Amino acid sequence: MQKLVTRLIGKTRTTDPFAMAEALGIHIRYMDLGKSTKGLYYRKLRRRFIVINEQLPEEWRNFVCAHELGHDRLHKGINRFFIEEHSFFSAGKLERQANRFAMLLLTSGTEPIPGESFETFLLRSGIPADCVYFFAH
Template identity: 30%
Template structure:
């Protein structure tokens, strides 16, 4: 199975089991701790495990929109089993990746946020992204 297909299937499973496609609520439903720390303005979030307990750290400087997609991205690291050696999601690395753990985390984020959404209801990709809380930099991960 292609990586992209596996991630889409996993995202569907996670949303179905949690009963929501909201990244923060998915964390709540699955015992994934989320905390806010002063990471500075450059960093949006990070994922790690502490003694096998998953932890997502979001920047206290994020707005609600940034928290939502950063949490979805960090959930991607968790569910794609990337371990503790993932990059920090920073404002400087918000770009389209074609391989690696950042590609997988971004693809997972987009797939959970689109789960259950009828894309045919939107006239443009930009309308879809805005309605689903997906940042414009992630548009290339969306397949219509």
């Protein structure tokens, strides 16, 4: 998966998931998705969309966009929802893969500071605190 992320960064010349989505022709939309759905990815009539819950705090938006980009790159033709109660502790294979893609993208080009814990490194890289446990264990 690291090779996929590296190639994608080279192709789009960015690690910003929003700029990357734009470069790939993926439309970003914001909608009220309720309390548990953070974002979703879908294709309709050959157009691709990432929808982000407009109620999300700013620190979550990059991660959700990167996660949904992971679905676009890894799970072509499968519409998946990034749902809080299914994403962290009982995550299915596709959700775990999209989470890993998001982590690799958001930490790309960033190195841990000597003595820095992995958890602190992830937080500094834009991984929301609620996700740190998922990646650190």
